[in-house]
Amino acid sequence: MANAQAAIENEVAEIGDLVLESGKTLSDVHIAYQRIGAADAPAILVCHALTGNQYTLTTENGPGWWEGLIGPGQYIDSEKYQVITTNVLGGCEGTTGPLSINPLTGEKYGGEFPLITIRDMVNAQKRLLEVLHVHSLDTVIGGSLGGMQVLEWGLLYPDFMDRLIPIAVTPALSDYAIGFNAIGRTAIVSDPEWNNGNYSSELSPAKGLGIARMIGMLTYRSGTLFNQRFQREQTEEWYSISDEASFSVETYLHYQAQKLSQRFDANSYLTLLKAMDSHDIGRGRGGTHQASKGYRAKMLCLGFTEDLLYPPAMMKTFTESVNEESQKALFHEVNTIFGHDGFLTEFEKWGPFLEGFFSE
Template identity: 50%
Template sequence: MSERMAVRIEDVVRKEYKLPDLVLQSGRELTDATLVYETFGTLNSAKDNAILVCHALTGDSHAGSTAGYPGWWDGLIGPGKALDTNRYFVICANVLGGCSGSTGPGSINPLDGRPYGMRFPIVTIRDMVQAQYHLVKSLEIDRLYAVIGGSMGGMQVFEWAVTYPEMMETYIPIATCGRFSAMGISFNNVARQAIYNDPAWCNGNYYGRTFPQKGLNLARRLGMITYRSFELYEERFGHSMVPIDDPFVMESEFQVEKYLNYQGDKLVQRFDANSYLYLLKSMDLHDVSRGRGSYSHVLDRINARGLMIGIDSDFLFPAGELLDTAELLRAKGKEVVYREMKTIHGHDAFLIEFEIMNEWVGEFLENGGKTK
């Protein structure tokens, strides 16, 4: 794991799980890997109240709040919230390939004691899910009450539902898809290339040297555009400039540019560039049907009851994708609810619109997702 990550409060509360040797989707092996995870609430004696939360691209295991340190999904996890920690045992693990404790390209390769860098094997969404499966089993949980997540987290939810259909009562993918789109792959292509083009990246061998901050900053700027909406940016920034005597110089800056640069710099402080490359690639390769037959056919495997939440202003994962999949499932007689958020916030609404998500997710979990 990268030395650049500062010690944070969650280092105190997070747990480590040493994975068994994994055979990855690629056929390659990964040994000596670790998942870092956190739990919120208490596992009941029947062990049937566990909910697995899957995080998005730059998330980590700190989904709920601990010791006053807010989690990234604090609005949904906690007493009285949809993922009620008085009732449920919430688990969240940093993904394989990540940089917040779990094994990833910034980790030390046990074979030579040096960071993997680009020698780290490609991990797919399916591999992340396989790792989470072992973690869940290690906690002696045979069946999850729910698997939930947004964006890349929702990709994991889809893989869970297809790969381990007997392992869950319900699944809740939000602002995501079962197979990544050509446009999503395009944005990821530009983001990855932005990192490759940074001379400091050095083919991934920058550990202990200069971090490719320009590259990761630029990749993040692009991400931040795709996570929001035209209307939000218009309302929030419009055409206003950072005050300057003469705007007619190349260096003059609009407020939205300052914001994007700030967001880019913020990510550089906490995220590893190689992890970013690997996780984007895992998204690109995401297709629940890869190696399994047609997309529609593969959905037959799903046994759990689903709640799919689309976002009307999401242009990275258009709501129509989730709706199409929900309709395919319904045509097969599967139990699935599709709901669509009306919001100005775009893709990131799954990290913002907690009122409506608490209502929908809470209601759905209340009766175990039963619609019949």
């Protein structure tokens, strides 16, 4: 694929007050976004995952998380489309979240940031598009937490887009996945530095957040990948009972824990985990099967083998429900040992499905 330079705009927009599903109102909401390509081209909205952000392409902050999938001549071609990615509501990369100043108090929200849902995130994105004078979308695409937003976009605003591409997601978060979220939350709130969410940047619950990340990493990728990659390689004597790493896999997990703790906010992590727990397209809509009949846009659903959290079989069943009304949904299962994280790598395996879908 080509690698020509793309025009990139990184901005923060004010969208005003936002009434949440809970009935609470967030005042003076700001949404950070990245826009790639020409502002007058058909628009694709990208929705990011749990610890992602708006930077799908390289900036001064580092490499983009969908570098190689998006750009001029790439699978999502920024010469044909404008690609807009928002930092999700509740995030910590410029969008209103726990690190933001509450305009009503003049202090950071911290642990007082209200609970939000996936539907709140989508409503905030819709308001941003109005500010940007984007009146329709060609496509909404995203994986994991991003895939949850895609599914909600198709029901909250069914006529606003032509195509939906939910990736590595299920129509409702399973009890198994909620259980892992509960463990991650427990790790954070058990850290003495959490202080009910009222911590400083100097004394933050970095250890608890790091443990949550270690737990997450074991679910994002498959046992096959971990076993092939590390093969019980030792760094120290295995019989040490200290918390020093004895095996390479431990070193890797500690590294991932430290890296996330340095760039992500613990309260944002808690906020987004709770939002993920709320994910159920059937909530208030008569159940998943009934809700699946409400989609009007064409849909390409992608699942990944060995995805512990979002089994492809569940998405396949969902597409069958969608197709009971009309044959508008396609499903492909991508064979990979990366498991859930397959949507962040090996683009050559599943990018062609996007190309075919866009060419229809």
